[in-house]
Amino acid sequence: MTSFTSNSDPSEPRWGYVWAATILLVGIVVGSWELLVRDAGLGPAYVDNKTLWADTRHQLNKHGQEAIVLLGASRMQRAVDVNTMIDRFDRPVFQLSVEGSSYLPVLENLAVDPRISGTVVVSIAPAFTFNRLLTQLDNGGQAKYIAHYDTQSYARQLEQRLTLFLQGRLAFRAPRAKPAIVIPELLNTGTLPGLDPNTVFRDRTVHVNHDLMPGDQSDEGLAAHYVRNAEPYTRSEFEPFVHYIATIVGMLQQKGVDVYFTRLPSAGAVLALESDYFPREQFWDVLEKNVDATFVHYADYPELEGFLSADGSHIDSARSVEFTAVFSDVLSLNQR
Amino acid sequence: MAFNSLIFLLFFAGVLAVHALPLRWQARKANLLLASYVFYAAWNPPFLVLLWISTLTDWFAARRIRISSGRKRKLYLLLSILVNLGLLGYFKYGGFLEDNFSQLMAWLGVDYQVSGSDIILPLGISFYTFQSMSYSIDVYRDRIKPADSILDFALYVSFFPQLVAGPILRAGYFMQQLVEAHRRRADDFGWGIALIVVGLFEKVVLADGLLAPVVEKVYTLSADTTGIDAWVGTLAFSGQIFFDFNGYSVIAVGLAKCLGFQVPWNFLSPYASVGFSDFWRRWHVTLSAWLRDYLYISLGGNRLGQMRTYANLAMTMLLGGLWHGASWLFVLWGAAHGMLLIIERLSKHLLGGIAFFQGPATKVMLGLLTFVLVTLTWVLFRAPDLDSAARLYAVMLMPSGGINVADLRDVIVVSSVIAALLGTHWFMRNREFGSAMKRLPWPTIAFILAAMLIAILLSAGEERDFIYFEF
Incomplete structure (x- = not known):
């Protein structure tokens, strides 16, 4: 039987040589990998995950009344270029939208956090607000982000900052530079993996290169997805929902928070379905009438149209800076 | 501060640096104890108190066991077991017992509402309570003598490399390593x-x-x-x-x-x-x-x-x-x-x-x-x-x-x-x-x-x- 305790062995290897050789080998291989993936255009890349989100949420706590918080799903995240909005308002802006999910858990979280007292802009994508299948579609998306953020110790926050610091500087830490992706791709095609269609920035701005997106990115493709996942609230279901939103907004306003609800543009087949499933007068207008906040619907501001990508649902990343400037002006116009 | 984190690497580098300084052995052990408490507090600082309760209880119980006889010895052993298992029982099994009791009551037709208290499980409590308790049991069984130094005993209970998930140490095995300063070996x-x-x-x-x-x-x-x-x-x-x-x-x-x-x-x-x-x-x-x-x-x-x-x-x-x-x-x-x-x-x-x-x-x-x-x-x-x-x-x-x-x-x-x-x-x-x-x-x-x-x-x-x- 193996001895219970380990360790002591008279013939120790030459650890000085071992570690010198190890460090040299690691330096050569990892350094070469870094150069290889950079050469293929795969630079350092942030990952749009809970870590980046939680860090942004922590940063928000430090800015009180000055802060502008953006909530929603992919429409909001891809529409707003955070830097442009910061320039426009001369205030810090925090992107807390999460792709494919409902903003409600984060709105609730902000409502009960005494440190939050700035401006909250909520993007209402009909499928993520007026849809009775939301829980099924959403799978608790933003609630999981909140749980992750809520349970972070100070050490975990520090770890997060360090991880993000390295992510922003080292290409070999990028998801597409992982050997598990690079090596099979090299073996199958003889080339390195293509660029990531999503470029994620430190401030959680996301730019999408639609030419690199896999699958059906047309408005018909998204519309088909919509049909599978949308079912409007009935009137009796919608009433308590509106009342609930009004209550949360009331809690935010009591702390001095300005709340904006915005409906960002959509077009083509997606818009046709949205109008069919969630008519403005039955949903948006009812919400606007019953909730004491500022409402900005793109249809009322022609200057917000004409920036969409081919999917008919998201702002074209190539024009997000321009759109953000216009959108910021519209929000300023509606300031209370 | 998990071992697979960057922050732990920095922490450990700091601990090693101080440990390598030409300080007295007592000071180097104090550095390790302080580092162990910082390591534990990095998850949830208030739970340090539980670690201290377990440490002080067994420090006290073992010394009393040593100088007592008959029923008194047993009572001090019981104190150690009750405190350690009590901590473990409340923090680890409190919610579980309450849920099961409420289900049993429901099965018997009694409407019993659980308190809804959300007990957080303190990290490593299953490990350090067992480790600390085993010291008192070993003293009771005359396998070891109580430690002379509370610093040594506290370090045995909280030594950060094994504090939160073992290996569970025995006092006799570990504390003898604390008696004399170690010779520094590059190997x-x-x-x-x-x-x-x-x-x-x-x-x-x-x-x-x-x-x-x-x-x-x-x-x-x-x-x-x-x-x-x-x-x-x-x-x-x-x-x-x-x-x-x-x-x-x-x-x-x-x-x-x-x-x-x-x-x-x-x-x-x-x-x-x-x-x-x-x-x-x-x-x-x-x-x-x-x-x-x-x-x-x-x-x-x-x-x-x-x-x-x-x-x-x-x-x-x-x-x-x-x-x-x-x-x-x-x-x-x-x-x-x-x-x-x-x-x-x-x-x-x-x-x-x-x-x-x-x-x-x-x-x-x-x-x-x-x-x-x-x-x-x-x-x-x-x-x-x-x-x-x-x-x-x-x-x-x-x-x-x-x-x-x-x-x-x-x-x-x-x-x-x-x-x-x-x-x-x-x-x-x-x-x-x-x-x-x-x-x-x-x-x-x-x-x-x-x-x-x-x-x-x-x-x-x-x-x-x-x-x-x-x-």
Whole structure:
């Protein structure tokens, strides 16, 4: 039987040589990998995950009344270029939208956090607000982000900052530079993996290169997805929902928070379905009438149209800076 | 501050730097104690108080036991046991007991509302309460003398390399290392860092990078999966839990070694076990030794006849299962292992003398059977609830159609890793890891360590906690 305790062995290897050789080998291989993936255009890349989100949420706590918080799903995240909005308002802006999910858990979280007292802009994508299948579609998306953020110790926050610091500087830490992706791709095609269609920035701005997106990115493709996942609230279901939103907004306003609800543009087949499933007068207008906040619907501001990508649902990343400037002006116009 | 975090690396570098200064031994031990408290407080500072309660109770109880006699000795021992098990019981099992009581009341038709208090499980409480309590028991049994220095005893209870998930230390084993200043040895440092790299490789690359994603695919599915997927997911979990926990334990040994301390191995090639008593001598060695010495033997061990031995085995494994977590699944897992140990004992009693069972080929066959049965018990350990466990057992034992979640790549990855794991464990079955590794030529060691470090650095996966942190 193996001895219970380990360790002591008279013939120790030459650890000085071992570690010198190890460090040299690691330096050569990892350094070469870094150069290889950079050469293929795969630079350092942030990952749009809970870590980046939680860090942004922590940063928000430090800015009180000055802060502008953006909530929603992919429409909001891809529409707003955070830097442009910061320039426009001369205030810090925090992107807390999460792709494919409902903003409600984060709105609730902000409502009960005494440190939050700035401006909250909520993007209402009909499928993520007026849809009775939301829980099924959403799978608790933003609630999981909140749980992750809520349970972070100070050490975990520090770890997060360090991880993000390295992510922003080292290409070999990028998801597409992982050997598990690079090596099979090299073996199958003889080339390195293509660029990531999503470029994620430190401030959680996301730019999408639609030419690199896999699958059906047309408005018909998204519309088909919509049909599978949308079912409007009935009137009796919608009433308590509106009342609930009004209550949360009331809690935010009591702390001095300005709340904006915005409906960002959509077009083509997606818009046709949205109008069919969630008519403005039955949903948006009812919400606007019953909730004491500022409402900005793109249809009322022609200057917000004409920036969409081919999917008919998201702002074209190539024009997000321009759109953000216009959108910021519209929000300023509606300031209370 | 998990071992697989950057912040821990910085913390450890700081601790090492101070430990290497030409300070008095007392000052260096104080540095380690302070570092251990900072390490623990990094999760949840108020829980330090619990660590202090456990430490002070056993410090006081052991000294009183030493100078008392008769009933008083027993009372002080009882104090230690009550305080430690009380802390464990409240924080770990409070919610569980309340839920079960409320269900029992509902079954009896009584409307009893649970308080809804959300008790947070303090990290490592199952480990340090056992460790601290064993000191008082050892003093009571006259195996050791009480420590002269509270600094030494506090450091024994809270030594950060093993504080939150073991290996569970014995006071006699560890505190003798605190008496005199260690001679600084570059070899200890070189070997310690090598162990840290090996442990990180097991955790980051094998457990988290290769196996955990497959386990999650299978075990988070709410519908029926296929028989093959259930086996692939469960085999993956066999590997994941070993690499995760052994990785942690190897890092703990390495960290201690860098600081000049010896900490026992927790795993001795467990998947090459022949039979379940052998498995428990090789798996989580320090816990099974603890349960044997302080529970099984206290219950009478095998001294009170055949039937009582079986009952003691069953009780020890049931409680061992419950130690892992406040859930009926863990109780069932412990019960399953208890039953397997009893069956093995009975079989040995009936068939032990037959030469067929002594041959090397039979040994390998029995070893593989042990591995398969242990793997089957892991379903209870990993499944989110009893229904899921039952569903998985059903498709594993009687394959039928279901949702296919594991792809060909998953099957290849899991079978390759598990085959390599079994092969390594059989090769290392009677060898000691340290001497096996140190016998290699130094360029080979450098190559292995470099390959592991490169794999760690390049596998930028999702950060996961160690599984045993939940216990």
